[in-house]
Amino acid sequence: MTLADRLRAALDAPHGTAPVLLAGDHHDFDPDDSAHQAAVLIAVTDRAEPGVLLTQRTETLRRHAGQVAFPGGRIDPEDDGPVAAALREAQEEIALPVDQVDIVGIVDAYRTVTGYHVTPVLGVVPPDLPLVPAEAEVADWFEVPLGFLLDPANQRRGSVQVAGRERRYYEILWNDRRIWGATAAMLVNLSRRLRWTA
Template sequence: MSLAERLRTALAVDHSPLLLPGDHFEFDPAVRGNPAAVLIAITDRTAPGVILTQRTETLRSHAGQVAFPGGRIDPEDDGPIGAALREANEEIALPPAAVQVVGTTDSYRTVTNYLVTPVIGVVPPDLQLTPSEAEVASVFEVPLDFLLDSANQREQVTEFLGRERRYYEILWQDRRIWGATAAMLVNLSRRLRWAA
């Protein structure tokens, strides 16, 4: 079974209440979030990896953070998949034709009220990716097994706007993957475990 087929099987498993819905659990589902999408690009190799970006320090929001390529869904996009592919092309020069789209997975609502749809795609290994100087400081790959290992997914607690906030972080080499990016990886790892 190919990597794409294994991922499709995992995405087909029924939703579980153990998935993380968002940065705050008290969100009213009737309140619409701003639609956004990210690309979880998984490299098709014996030991698959996930392509991530380090955002530049000059951005107004989330400066310096590790993220998936992605952003707001524009009216001219063909839904979340179109937005994720467009953003990945703009941010890291990942050609849309190089992505074998597997599908979308569970949306995640951020503290800034974006409703983010992760798009799962399989890409060839060792693509020549070029970060957009305005947005992306670097592009790197982290082993999928490392990211999906629950032992590496650490739950943290902090105070935010006078309230306790829980979030996940994953530390890999000198990188700190946390917040919505880590939460979406936690959700993906739970889906893959249920499908095993």
């Protein structure tokens, strides 16, 4: 069974009880308000110990400067849905060839504090692709073992005061990288959905 098949089977596996998923950064939004649609690619490398490709955003961006993120962005009118948008953005940001992605499926959407309704697209890619970050928005890319990211023991809860309100979040620390906010939340959801064991 291929890695893509294993992931599909894990996504489709019945749950005794529905997993408790994180809907968004705040709980006071309308889940049907989808004014800002976006998509990200959760690209899993097909190796003995699968990894996930992540980007470090440049420090010069107006939003989320320097943060760790999945390749992705807004769904444009010419995109044929979230899968096409996620693939286009991954190609633009890290030169990931579209034809090298085996799409596993769409996973649970997440609403960010900045008002985006983000659809994660799960796919499998060959290992060691010659990826090149787009200098304008991506400072670097790196790979983290899937098993590490999806292990609840590595998913730490934190909180911060923003405009007089407490904002709770998850973070995952990998070497000198801090994966937090929406990216970490989508990984927590994926972990709960897959019940992954590497």
